[in-house]
């Protein structure tokens with residue numbers, strides 16, 4: 001029987017690296033994305049070229065009805081199987097100082113992270129509880145741990161995700177489902193492409209941005225059997241920041 005891992009926002013960046021890594025770990029990967037089908041197909045092709053298996057499952061993580069429809073259709077075509085790993089990775093940033101922050105930038109950032117967590121987890125969790133086995137990894141941020149100026153919306157969203165991680169971990173631990181959060185610092189992806197890397201590097205003790213593959217390696221460990229006793233934790237991967 002296949003082991004399935006659903007990664008939201010897996011068409012690019014950290015999500016794609018996690019998808020490739022979990023494929024190497026033996027999972028059939030379900031690649032979620034919102035708009036960028038071409039990037040999602042490239043991720044799928046890279047996984048298949050390396051001998052792995054991957055499926056595409058597009059939906060907007062803020063659209064509860066679309067998620068329910070997509071995951072119900074997935075359940076129908078995978079009878080007797082369930083998703084045993086969920087990585088809530090999809091996220092956006094719309095930075096700005098609070099005094100100038102647009103209402104939409106507040107709501108969109110909060111919705112993508114918090115509703116993304118709610119809708120996807122709410123559907124996938126029941127299969128994990130029935131199977132008495134599962135791994136949920138939420139991609140938060142060092143910004144949600146320490147707060148960063150210009151990111152009141154993003155820090156609030158990522159801090160909310162940490163609260164949800166801790167609460168849910170206590171609800172489901174007895175059913176052998178672990179729930180952890182990974183908090184990256186600056187990682188080189190499209191999301192950080194517009195930042196002044198040379199200047200920001202000076203604020204990072206390790207003196208460099210992290211790589212998506214480094215985050216993926218941590219997620220891989222948290223999804224492994226060896227991590228069965230780690231739950232409700234926030235693990236920073238930030239080159240010493242925070």
Ligand SMILES: NC(=O)c1ccc[n+]([C@@H]2O[C@H](COP(=O)([O-])OP(=O)(O)OC[C@H]3O[C@@H](n4cnc5c(N)ncnc54)[C@H](OP(=O)(O)O)[C@@H]3O)[C@@H](O)[C@H]2O)c1
Pocket residue numbers: 008009010011012013014015032033034035036037039059060061062089090091092112139140141142183184185186187188189190191192
């Ligand atoms: N990069 C960093 O420095 C950093 C640091 C800390 C935390 N993080 C967090 O790590 C996660 C991944 O970041 P990244 O840097 O890899 O971002 P990225 O390169 O911008 O990629 C974002 C991914 O999320 C998807 N996505 C965005 N909104 C979505 C929605 N509403 N529904 C479904 N998918 C959606 C995108 O899909 P499309 O391709 O279809 O647009 C894409 O696959 C985010 O949660 C981010 O907050 C990143």
